Amino acid sequence: MPSTLRPISDDPALANLVQYTVGFLLEVPTAAATSEWVPSGSGTFVTMAGRKGILTAGHVLYELEKDASRGFKLLLVHPIKGEATYVDADLMVCNVTRIGGEDRNAPNGPDIGFLELPSLITEQLHNWNFHNLDQRLDEIERNFTLPTSEIKIVVAGMPAALSAEVNRTEDVVTTRHNFVYATGRYQYLGFQSGELDVAILHINEDMGIPPLKNYGGMSGGGVSALTERGALADRLLLGVAFWQNDRSEANPEVTLRAHAPVSIYSKLMDLLRTQKAGLIH
Numbered sequence: 494m495p496s497t498l499r500p501i502s503d504d505p506a507l508a509n510l511v512q513y514t515v516g517f518l519l520e521v522p523t524a525a526a527t528s529e530w531v532p533s534g535s536g537t538f539v540t541m542a543g544r545k546g547i548l549t550a551g552h553v554l555y556e557l558e559k560d561a562s563r564g565f566k567l568l569l570v571h572p573i574k575g576e577a578t579y580v581d582a583d584l585m586v587c588n589v590t591r592i593g594g595e596d597r598n599a600p601n602g603p604d605i606g607f608l609e610l611p612s613l614i615t616e617q618l619h620n621w622n623f624h625n626l627d628q629r630l631d632e633i634e635r636n637f638t639l640p641t642s643e644i645k646i647v648v649a650g651m652p653a654a655l656s657a658e659v660n661r662t663e664d665v666v667t668t669r670h671n672f673v674y675a676t677g678r679y680q681y682l683g684f685q686s687g688e689l690d691v692a693i694l695h696i697n698e699d700m701g702i703p704p705l706k707n708y709g710g711m712s713g714g715g716v717s718a719l720t721e722r723g724a725l726a727d728r729l730l731l732g733v734a735f736w737q738n739d740r741s742e743a744n745p746e747v748t749l750r751a752h753a754p755v756s757i758y759s760k761l762m763d764l765l766r767t768q769k770a771g772l773i774h
Contacts (some may be wrong), residue, residue, distance in 0.1 A: 501570065501649060501672045506724040509572070512622040513538050513715065514672055515547055516568035516651035518579075519556070530566060532670060533557075535650030536608070537715035537730065539624040542765035546587075546609040548626075548757070549713030550735040551594020554606040557584055568651065570672050572620055577670070580618070586611045590765055592689065592756075597712075597736075601685035604735040605752045605761055624715075629729055630758050637729070639681055639690075639754065645721070646679040648694055648734050648749065650714030654705045675708070676719065679731060681753060689756040692716070692732050696747040708737050708749060716751050730757060 501510045515538060518530040534553030539546065547567075557565060564583040571578050591606025593599070655671040677696040685691040694716065696708070716732035717725055732751030740747065 501674050504674075506722075507647060507674055509622075509725070510647070510649045510674060510717075511570045511672065512572045512620075513624055514570075514649045516670065516672065516710070517549075517553060517557070517713075518566040518568055518670070520563070520565075532651050532653040532656055532710035533565070534710065534712045535714040535734075537624060537649075537713075537733075538618070538621055539607075539626050539730075541607055541626045541762055543627065544607075544609045544765065545615050545623050546607050547713075548605075548607055548624075548715065548730070548733055548761075550597075550733060551591040551602070551604040551606040552597035552735065553594070553713045554589050554591045554608060555594040555597075557608075558589060561585070567614075568670055568672075569618075569621060580614060582610070582614055586613065590761070590768065592761060592764065600736050600738075600750055601691055602735060602750075602752055603687065603689045603756075605689065605733050605756050607761060607765060624730060626730070626758065626762065630762065632729070633754065633758055637754070640679065640731075641681070643678045643680050643695075645676065645719040645723075646694060646716050646731060647674050647676050647719050647725070648696075648711065648714045648716045648732075648751070649674045650708075650711030650734065652705060652708050653710035654707050656710075675711070675749075676723070677749075679716065679718070684755075688760055690753040691756075692751050692753040694732070694734065694749040694751055696749060705747075706740070708747065711749070712736075730754075733757065 517534045519533040536547035536549035539548045561584040567580040588609035593603030680693040734751045736750040
């Protein structure tokens with residue numbers, strides 16, 4: 494495993510990412526009477542337009558919408574105990590707001606969304622924190638400027654490639670999933686998809702250690718800035734990952750793409766504000 498990919502809770506400098514990071518699991522039948530919960534994306538707990546929910550990629554939510562009657566699980570790591578925690582959810586009690594996502598292979602998107610959670614779920618999350626993007630918006634309007642040079646970043650999520658089967662019965666397959674973070678460089682591209690801005694994430698990998706073939710499952714993961722010493726610079730989200738390049742011998746570098754600050758704090762935020770009141774709590 495590349496040294497830049499680690500369980501979040503193993504690194505004290507980045508341990509508080511656990512408090513905000515969430516994974517999506519969908520149940521997939523694997524045989525006549527057997528099913529398996531597989532990673533379908535990642536996200537960040539946030540408060541936007543006064544609503545608590547999960548900021549993620551649009552295609553992650555689009556997959557959930559394909560069968561709205563099918564439930565899904567939220568996978569979290571307890572920030573104190575370090576144990577896996579599962580929360581049952583379904584779209585019958587959640588609200589989806591997304592911009593694009595129908596084409597998960599579009600390198601410029603649009604591909605961003607927000608899953609509003611009802612109180613019956615948020616009340617189970619008292620050990621986790623929600624980024625208050627409403628407060629961050631005030632700070633951005635006062636003194637934030639878009640990066641003009643590459644900066645160090647971290648993206649957190651749950652790559653499917655690190656999930657492993659640990660037990661199988663006639664009825665269910667038990668799988669171990671891992672939250673990790675990947676560090677790299679953030680290159681702001683500007684507006685590549687209409688009114689949504691995009692950034693490239695150049696992921697660091699150690700030469701000589703086989704890298705992950707695919708970072709699928711980290712779609713929707715939040716992107717944050719790092720200091721030169723590798724600690725979180727602040728709680729300002731710089732992006733939401735949604736796409737990975739096709740790796741080849743001619744192009745071995747791993748790059749992810751993410752929708753950037755304007756997409757989060759302006760376009761998606763404005764869309765939520767113009768909608769009718771959210772869920773009845």
